[in-house]
Amino acid sequence: MIKVLHISSECYPAAKAGGMGDVVGALPKYLPAHNVEASVIIPMYRTKWIVNADLRRIYIGDMKLGTEDIDFTIYEYKNRDIKYPFYFVDIPGKFDRADIYLDTDGHGYKDEPERNVCFQRAVCQWVTYSNHHFDILHCHDHMTGLIPFMIQRCFEFESISTLPCFFTIHNGQYRGLFEWDRVGPLLPEYNTEHSGLLDWDNKINSLATAIKCAWAVNTVSPTYMEEIVRDSDTLTPLYNSVREKLHGIINGVDNDQWNPAYDNFLNTNLVKEDWVSFKRDNKEELCEKYGLKKELPLIGFIGRFAHQKGADLLKYAIEQCLNSGLQFSTMILGTGDKEIESDLIQLRDTYTENVAIEVDYNEKLARLIYAATDFLIMPSRFEPCGLNQLFAMRYGSVPVVTAVGGLCDTVPDVRSDGNGILIPYARVDDIVTGISRSVDLYKDTKRYIKLRDKVTAMDFSWNNSAKQYVELYQKFLNQ
Ligand code: GLC
Numbered sequence: 001m002i003k004v005l006h007i008s009s010e011c012y013p014a015a016k017a018g019g020m021g022d023v024v025g026a027l028p029k030y031l032p033a034h035n036v037e038a039s040v041i042i043p044m045y046r047t048k049w050i051v052n053a054d055l056r057r058i059y060i061g062d063m064k065l066g067t068e069d070i071d072f073t074i075y076e077y078k079n080r081d082i083k084y085p086f087y088f089v090d091i092p093g094k095f096d097r098a099d100i101y102l103d104t105d106g107h108g109y110k111d112e113p114e115r116n117v118c119f120q121r122a123v124c125q126w127v128t129y130s131n132h133h134f135d136i137l138h139c140h141d142h143m144t145g146l147i148p149f150m151i152q153r154c155f156e157f158e159s160i161s162t163l164p165c166f167f168t169i170h171n172g173q174y175r176g177l178f179e180w181d182r183v184g185p186l187l188p189e190y191n192t193e194h195s196g197l198l199d200w201d202n203k204i205n206s207l208a209t210a211i212k213c214a215w216a217v218n219t220v221s222p223t224y225m226e227e228i229v230r231d232s233d234t235l236t237p238l239y240n241s242v243r244e245k246l247h248g249i250i251n252g253v254d255n256d257q258w259n260p261a262y263d264n265f266l267n268t269n270l271v272k273e274d275w276v277s278f279k280r281d282n283k284e285e286l287c288e289k290y291g292l293k294k295e296l297p298l299i300g301f302i303g304r305f306a307h308q309k310g311a312d313l314l315k316y317a318i319e320q321c322l323n324s325g326l327q328f329s330t331m332i333l334g335t336g337d338k339e340i341e342s343d344l345i346q347l348r349d350t351y352t353e354n355v356a357i358e359v360d361y362n363e364k365l366a367r368l369i370y371a372a373t374d375f376l377i378m379p380s381r382f383e384p385c386g387l388n389q390l391f392a393m394r395y396g397s398v399p400v401v402t403a404v405g406g407l408c409d410t411v412p413d414v415r416s417d418g419n420g421i422l423i424p425y426a427r428v429d430d431i432v433t434g435i436s437r438s439v440d441l442y443k444d445t446k447r448y449i450k451l452r453d454k455v456t457a458m459d460f461s462w463n464n465s466a467k468q469y470v471e472l473y474q475k476f477l478n479q
Pocket of ligand 1: 018019020023170171220251383384385386387406
């Protein structure tokens with residue numbers, strides 16, 4: 001068995017802020033079938049899940065972080081409900097906080113640079129000096145981007161300097177930028193002639209460092225890979241210079257977690273593939289709860305109220321559609337930008353019969369929305385993979401998405417024999433067209449049901465993608 005250690009700042013169900021948490025929580029389950037044993041290590045936050053977890057101490061370490069003396073402990077999760085070895089790095093004073101990234105004022109923690117370096121150093125130290133052996137390190141996003149550099153160049157980790165490092169980009173917009181003055185002195189000692197590997201535009205750039213030092217880099221869909229190579233502002237030349245080690249591997253769905261037949265969050269489950277009753281009953285439940293008309297096509301939106309997700313455009317597009325007399329209902333669930341939130345609430349207050357909104361991060365309601373809606377809209381400006389369109393299809397909701405990144409790879413338009421509706425650009429007019437196409441399609445019941453049947457029969461499980469990761473791991477080990 002090849003042994004791979006996934007190093008991440010999130011892993012569902014212990015700690016999740018976004019899709020990366022889902023991916024890191026699921027992929028390791030699907031690797032053993034391909035002869036890879038995957039483990040996961042994350043910081044020991046004080047999320048509810050972690051506080052209640054049964055843990056065993058397996059390693060104690062220390063480091064000098066600038067002028068600070070840091071003691072840390074590695075714990076292993078003891079229960080069998082998580083199907084892979086799961087480790088936590090406890091660093092008191094740095095990670096013993098309930099939220100993963102955000103302080104109580106809603107902004108990022110002010111000591112983010114110190115926390116970040118400290119976690120990465122602790123993992124490298126454990127891998128170097130404990131009796132746990134790994135064949136490959138697999139890092140996720142900029143929060144772990146300095147690790148490939150550290151193990152290859154820092155004297156402290158010399159004995160593992162040839163360990164293959166793999167790097168996955170879940171979102172290339174976030175870079176982990178640090179001032180040299182502040183973070184330079186926190187790094188373990190290395191020959192400064194290599195400091196160029198850490199630098200991009202006179203800052204330490206964690207993402208750029210990983211792109212330079214990792215043996216292979218992948219993004220979570222082939223199209224997103226092409227997009228970032230084409231345009232990543234100042235990083236474009238860097239991506240172009242390492243093209244031969246870039247790959248695009250689409251994410252999958254964890255079919256155990258996302259199964260309409262067994263989903264405990266739902267009051268009505270799918271029985272004997274009877275999609276008609278499943279959709280009808282869930283739709284009735286949601287419409288009753290929010291005062292929406294169940295005869296109308298129901299379009300859902302689930303996601304962060306953020307520019308990336310195109311959430312700011314929704315209000316204008318929905319308003320335009322309803323004013324022009326289109327008959328449909330919308331259910332919106334999310335949190336984020338306050339301005340977008342108040343725009344959407346205002347929309348609901350103007351069109352109470354057609355628009356419902358819940359400002360929340362709510363797993364149970366999200367599941368009901370996937371199960372109840374006829375369409376799920378994702379007007380993202382960019383989307384490295386996107387998981388919600390995959391969840392939607394699994395629960396019989398037809399995706400209506402912009403033609404970007406992973407959305408484009410997983411939802412070809414029904415006009416080209418695909419499985420959803422493509423919106424060419426994240427622009428109000430295009431979204432309006434997307435919504436009116438959805439409403440038209442729904443009126444043609446036979447066509448709509450045929451498409452829904454096609455969507456629910458699709459397979460987006462991890463098996464295929466896990467195999468692609470394994471092929472790359474094997475390539476490393478043969479080198
Ligand atoms: C990030 C991306 C999203 C992707 C997820 C998991 O959240 O924005 O598109 O699906 O990571 O890789």
